[in-house]
Amino acid sequence: MRSYWIRRAIGAAAVLLLVIAANFFLFRIMPGDVVSSIVDPRFSPEAKERMREVFGLDQPLLRQFVIYVRRMLTFDFGISFLSQRPIWDELRSRVPNTIALLGSALLISSALGTWLGVQAARKRGGITEKVVLISGSISFSFPSFFVQLVLLLFLAYTLPVFPLRGSVSIPVPQGAIDRMLDYIWHLLLPAGSLVLLGFGSWAIYVRNLMVKTLGEDFILLARAKGFSESxxxxxxxxxxxxxPILTIFLLALPGIVSGAVITETVFSLHGVGKYLLDSIMGHDYPAAGAAFYILGLLTIISNLAADAAYAIADPRIKVGRRAGM
Amino acid sequence: MIAVRNLSVTYRTAARSVQAVTDVSLDLPKGSITAIVGESGGGKSSLVYGILRLLPPQAKVSGSIIYDGTDILSAKESWLRDFRWKKAALVTQGAMNSLTPVLTVGYQIGEVLRIRLGLSRKEADKRTAELLGMTNLSPEYAKRYPHELSGGQKQRVVIAMAVACSPELLIADEPTSALDVITQAEVAATLLDMVREKGMGLLLVSHDLPLAASLCENLAVMHKGRIVETGPPEKILGSPSHPHTKELLSAFSLIGGPG
Incomplete structure (x- = not known):
């Protein structure tokens, strides 16, 4: 059991380092020079060189990388090229919004999808099975931005039930309860759209898995024991x-990044994904790197949590002495 | 006593239908040991699973199976749930996939005791240890998961589970088929001990004629969905009348089986 967790921790650390390295090098091989994007082209070459020194871009690449890793681990992301403010100050307020959006969407869609999948597997050829299979297929075959734009158009513009944009109303309502209700009201459409798009693959996967499991000998035996159907x-x-359901949960986690970017952009939410996109568009690579890093970190942490759940759910993993390991 | 009367079972798929059991009648007196032998696909399993009404939904069943004046095949769901395991319990091939893989052996035996007999967790734990001991397993096996057990050990667990509610009848479907010869003999002995000790009836389903004959008081030979020969084993082994019985017997003497 302990060796299992040591292995998981080493794996997580390696992934974290890979994320940092990818951030560092990817943004440096992207076209577009930062300095020329933030200074006036009429600046003298000497002034440009001064800018590069200020941002530390004149240092050797490897040295830049070592400094970069240290700063990432201490959440010292430096100053944004665009806003000239500390990046962590800008990100800090956005992290809870992203967690609220993606966390609620992922949990609700997986729980709903799993429950529907189980109900569909209960009776083969029944009406529940047909409804779940058809709605599930529709759910996961639509592109997310399209569905979200349509929902936004009809439920926020044509029929203004939900807010058009943002994470809070302006002005911000007074009182803790009013503020929370306002927050949830802003979250309903983006999170709801992700649930609508996400439950289908869960439902179909769980249904197939349950159909297979219900055909096993131990199910026949459990029925023979006179247990209730539930x-x-x-x-x-x-x-x-x-x-295996938890495995899929694990595999779905990296989708967090793309989900955050698209959904937060469509709904103009004050979140890490929107910040990432804005930073990339502005060649603000310290900021984009930091946003990427935060999303990566969220993925790695939720991955470890899912691993822990897996170890509890599957007794075979605790033994940890499979052949050849 | 359980009385099977004119039982027929047909499996219907979209493409075709297959008659697995044809007009079978059989008496299972209380406390008796009956064996049904025959080749694979001969309808043995369909017959015995019918007794617990565990046939799949696509099976079309006619006839009746009477227990204590109630027809099991048309009984209410609540009656059926009470009948299962308390009156008739099932021993399947434990070496295969009969135990739920993610639950401990102790939990699975205890679950039967708690849910069906209303025992407390503590009482159930104590009784589980006793049941494991009766099948020659150490009580500490209760903490193990099925994948940590050998085929023979899993089979013993399945037997311990089946006798947990002291049923009147134990239905054993090929209980020793997936085991090696030595384990087979040990498991068969355990099964027989339990049945004798508790005065339970046993309905043994097997394709192994010599083994079945050595255990049972009453032998039924099944072939192509019909019972073709029935009687005491000595009589059937001594002078088999149906060609299929002769075939089954010669198959074993050919390979020098335990006959």
């Missing part, structure tokens, strides 16, 4: 199907 379904079938 005990057979949840305590034996679903419990056994849980490890």
């Amino acid at each position: 005990r057979v379904l949840w305590n034996h079938a679903f419990r056994s199907a849980l490890p």
Whole structure:
């Protein structure tokens, strides 16, 4: 069990370093020189050189990288090229919004999809199965930005039930409860659209998994024991199907990054994904790198959490002495 | 006593339908040991799973299976749930996939005791240890998961689970088929001990005629969905009347089986 966690921790650390390295080098091989993008082209070459020194861009690449890694680990992201403000100050207020959006969307869509999948597997050829399979296929075949724009158009513009943009109303409502309700009201459409787009693949995957599990011998035996149908379904079938479901949960986590960028941009939310896109557009690579890093960090942390859940759900993993390991 | 009367089972798929059991009648007196033998696909399993009404939804069943004046095939769901495991329990091939992989052996035996007999967790733990001991397994196996057990050990767990509610009838579907010969003999002995000790009836389903004959009081030979020969094993082994019985017997003497 301990060796399992040591292996997971080393893996997470390696991924983190890879994210940092990718950030560092990718933004440096992108076209467009920063200095020329933030200073007037009429500046003298000496003045440009001074700018490069100020930002540390005159140092050797490897030295820049070492400094970069240290700063990432201490959340010292430096000053934004664009706003000239500390990047962490700008990001800090956005992280909770991104976690609220993606966390609620991921949890609700996986929970809803899983529940629908189980109900669909209950009776083969039943009406529930057909409805789930069809709605599930529709759910995951639409491109997210399209659905989100349509929802925005009809539910925020034509029929102004939801706000058109932003994470809070301006002016911000008084009182903690009013502020929270206002926040949820702004979150409903973006998070709801992600649930609408995300539940389908869960439902279909879980349904297929449950159909297979319900055909196993131990299910027949659980029925023979005179257990209630719900005990057979949840305590034996679903419990056994849980490890592979968690695997898919793990695989879905990297989708966080693209989900954040597209959804936050469409709904103009004050989040890390929107910040990432704005920074890239402005060649503000310290800021873009920091945003990328934060999204990467969120993915790695949720990955570890899912790993922990997996270890609890699947007893076979705890033993950790598989052949050849 | 369980009385099977004119039972027929047909499996219908979109393409075709297959008759697995044809007009079978069989008496299972309380406490008796009956064996059904026959080749694979001969309808043995369909017959015994019918007794617990565990046939898949695409199976079309006619006839009746009477227990204590109630037809199992048309009984209410609540009656059926009470009948299962308390009156008739099932021993499947434990070496295969009969145990839920993510639950400990102790939990699975205890679950039956808690849910079906209403025992407390503590009482169930104590009884689980006793049941494991009766099948010659150390009580510490309760903490193990199925994948940590050998085929023979899993089979013992399945037997311990089946006798947990002291049923009147134990239905054993090829209980020793997936095991090696030595383990087979040990498991068969355990099964027989339990049945004798508790005065339970046993319905043994097997393709192994010599093994079945050595255990049972009453032998039924099944072929192509029909019971073609029935009687005491000595009589059937001594003078088999149906060609299929002769075939089954010669198959074993050919390879020098335990006959």
